[in-house]
Amino acid sequence: MKVASRSHQRGNIVLVLICVLTIFLCLFPMLHIAARSLSSSTALIRNEVTFWPKGWNLNAYRLVLRDSRYTISLVWTAFITVIGTCLSLVMTTLCAYPLVFDKLKGRKLINTFIIFTMYFNAGTIPMYLLLKDLGMLNKPLVLIIPYCLSVFNMIIMRSFFYTIPESLRESAEIDGAGPVTVLVRIYLPLSMPVIATLALFYAVGRWNGFSDALLFMNDRRYYPIQLLLYNIINAISSIETATQEGFSPPGLDETLKAATIMFATVPILVVYPFLQKYFITGVTLGAIKE
Amino acid sequence: MKKIPMPHGHHQIGGRGRRFRTYMSRYWTLYAMLALPLAYFTIFKYVPMTYIQIAFKKYSIVLSPWKMSLADNKGWQYFIQAFQNRDFLYALRNTVMLNLLDLVIGFPAPIIFALILNEMPFRRLKRFTQTVAYMPHFLSWIIIAGLALQLFAPNTGLVNVWLGKIGIGPIPFLNESKSWVATYILLGVWQSVGWNSIIYLAAITGINPTLYEAADIDGAGRMQKIRYITIPGIMNTIVVLLILNLGRILGSEFDRPFALRNALVNNVSNVISTFVYSAGIRGLQFSLTTAVGLFQSFVCVIFLLLSDAAAKRSGERGIV
Numbered sequence: 038m039k040v041a042s043r044s045h046q047r048g049n050i051v052l053v054l055i056c057v058l059t060i061f062l063c064l065f066p067m068l069h070i071a072a073r074s075l076s077s078s079t080a081l082i083r084n085e086v087t088f089w090p091k092g093w094n095l096n097a098y099r100l101v102l103r104d105s106r107y108t109i110s111l112v113w114t115a116f117i118t119v120i121g122t123c124l125s126l127v128m129t130t131l132c133a134y135p136l137v138f139d140k141l142k143g144r145k146l147i148n149t150f151i152i153f154t155m156y157f158n159a160g161t162i163p164m165y166l167l168l169k170d171l172g173m174l175n176k177p178l179v180l181i182i183p184y185c186l187s188v189f190n191m192i193i194m195r196s197f198f199y200t201i202p203e204s205l206r207e208s209a210e211i212d213g214a215g216p217v218t219v220l221v222r223i224y225l226p227l228s229m230p231v232i233a234t235l236a237l238f239y240a241v242g243r244w245n246g247f248s249d250a251l252l253f254m255n256d257r258r259y260y261p262i263q264l265l266l267y268n269i270i271n272a273i274s275s276i277e278t279a280t281q282e283g284f285s286p287p288g289l290d291e292t293l294k295a296a297t298i299m300f301a302t303v304p305i306l307v308v309y310p311f312l313q314k315y316f317i318t319g320v321t322l323g324a325i326k327e
Numbered sequence: 328m329k330k331i332p333m334p335h336g337h338h339q340i341g342g343r344g345r346r347f348r349t350y351m352s353r354y355w356t357l358y359a360m361l362a363l364p365l366a367y368f369t370i371f372k373y374v375p376m377t378y379i380q381i382a383f384k385k386y387s388i389v390l391s392p393w394k395m396s397l398a399d400n401k402g403w404q405y406f407i408q409a410f411q412n413r414d415f416l417y418a419l420r421n422t423v424m425l426n427l428l429d430l431v432i433g434f435p436a437p438i439i440f441a442l443i444l445n446e447m448p449f450r451r452l453k454r455f456t457q458t459v460a461y462m463p464h465f466l467s468w469i470i471i472a473g474l475a476l477q478l479f480a481p482n483t484g485l486v487n488v489w490l491g492k493i494g495i496g497p498i499p500f501l502n503e504s505k506s507w508v509a510t511y512i513l514l515g516v517w518q519s520v521g522w523n524s525i526i527y528l529a530a531i532t533g534i535n536p537t538l539y540e541a542a543d544i545d546g547a548g549r550m551q552k553i554r555y556i557t558i559p560g561i562m563n564t565i566v567v568l569l570i571l572n573l574g575r576i577l578g579s580e581f582d583r584p585f586a587l588r589n590a591l592v593n594n595v596s597n598v599i600s601t602f603v604y605s606a607g608i609r610g611l612q613f614s615l616t617t618a619v620g621l622f623q624s625f626v627c628v629i630f631l632l633l634s635d636a637a638a639k640r641s642g643e644r645g646i647v
Contacts, residue, residue, distance in 0.1 A: 051449055052443060063463060063521070138515070167374055266470070291477070321526060
């Protein structure tokens with residue numbers, strides 16, 4: 038008995054070490070970039086920066102905020118994130134809620150119609166040609182509408198709706214409430230956890246989205262922040278501007294990159310811990326499909 | 328099902344038409360709600376399917392896909408061309424290789440992580456580890472690529488600086504084919520391990536605790552409990568997720584390979600999705616790349632159905 042408990046304790050020490058290692062591996066890249074973004078370029082060149090900024094300064098952030106390309110892109114990305122998330126939530130609700138009614142005639146057919154798109158999709162080029170024919174290429178709307186509804190998220194919401202007791206709905210219907218009233222008065226108020234989850238999923242998707250812009254948007258004015266960041270990291274546009282504007286001390290580029298990464302990351306990192314308790318429900322529900 | 332008394336007895340009187348009208352007068356709003364989502368699926372999911380014809384036709388910028396003339400070899404020209412195209416064959420090989428490695432290394436990782444977290448006795452530390460481990464999932468691949476480029480730079484990257492201090496020469500993490508593949512896979516694990524463990528942790532919570540109590544009485548150790556209770560308890564979840572992952576063996580994400588690739592490792596980093604981007608949208612070879620996309624979707628569906636059938640045969644619930 039004693040031997041067993043000692044090995045149990047040794048096991049616990051191993052577990053704690055694994056946890057500490059995990060925390061380190063997940064946090065240190067972000068801490069390192071944050072430190073780089075706040076360091077002087079000379080310190081960066083000398084490889085002196087680890088977790089704490091050396092030669093503390095805000096130059097990189099000042100440069101980013103003064104450059105209209107960044108600020109416009111940041112505001113534009115925030116805008117499509119907010120609008121896109123609202124639109125997606127509305128669409129998801131409109132799709133998921135009617136499917137909860139087993140009395141809905143043609144429900145099976147509609148269901149199959151929707152689920153089929155999860156298993157088979159036409160591919161990138163047909164989508165590109167469709168958007169071209171619709172005249173949406175290079176229009177701001179192309180970043181908001183084409184991917185505004187995700188079947189997977191719809192299933193998550195529907196699964197959550199199923200957990201709301203049917204008797205609640207039926208008694209409201211007897212009192213004369215129509216489906217819309219039931220949705221607004223009963224389903225939505227009870228569904229705040231799943232709405233918060235999906236809002237996070239959609240918002241993160243929008244904020245992080247860049248492939249739709251890469252594929253369908255050539256107009257630089259409408260580049261979302263991630264695409265801009267991609268160009269900067271791959272030194273396409275940053276060298277250009279650095280030489281244009283006459284400042285190119287080596288190393289500055291690196292602090293700039295770090296600062297841009299921070300700008301693209303911090304909004305998410307700020308939001309997600311608050312929503313964590315919700316999204317676990319969401320992910321778990323997503324695993325239970327019909 | 329409970330029978331609800333209808334106040335006016337609509338259902339008793341009147342024929343079919345009348346009943347339908349009563350039904351619609353009550354539920355037409357549901358159809359009205361569905362109108363927008365169904366229009367969305369029609370326009371953005373089903374209409375593109377009509378463009379698939381382009382794979383079998385000679386593409387023309389002015390004609391609608393319905394009016395284009397059939398390609399050579401009874402329409403199969405572009406499929407033949409794809410399989411003679413070296414870039415596509417490399418992309419196909421790389422897609423399969425990277426996805427297989429993801430499956431072998433990336434699939435068990437969250438299961439192991441969930442088992443470890445589940446054994447963790449200190450709740451605070453456990454919760455904090457979870458919160459931190461979920462974080463990478465919320466970073467875009469562009470950001471992760473940015474972090475990786477700075478950390479793994481051959482001479483100036485922090486990781487190589489540290490490795491240098493303990494006497495290990497600089498590792499060309501992202502600049503040489505073999506190490507690129509390893510870095511690609513490990514970054515994938517880093518990004519998704521915490522997030523993917525959520526489902527397993529939830530499944531573990533669903534296991535009946537009396538099983539563990541009974542095992543305690545029988546004197547089972549930690550490892551025995553994991554082996555004989557926890558793992559069998561989450562087996563169904565594991566199988567379902569394995570099927571989903573098998574179905575994706577030829578699927579290809581775009582962001583990860585696109586963000587991490589560079590000119591030095593093109594021979595391993597080019598996958599089907601990046602091939603479609605460069606040959607299709609940049610190279611304007613629409614018919615060829617539509618054929619490639621169709622081939623990919625088709626194989627994906629087959630894989631999904633096959634692995635689902637296999638799962639059902641082995642007595643699991645399956646997914647389709």
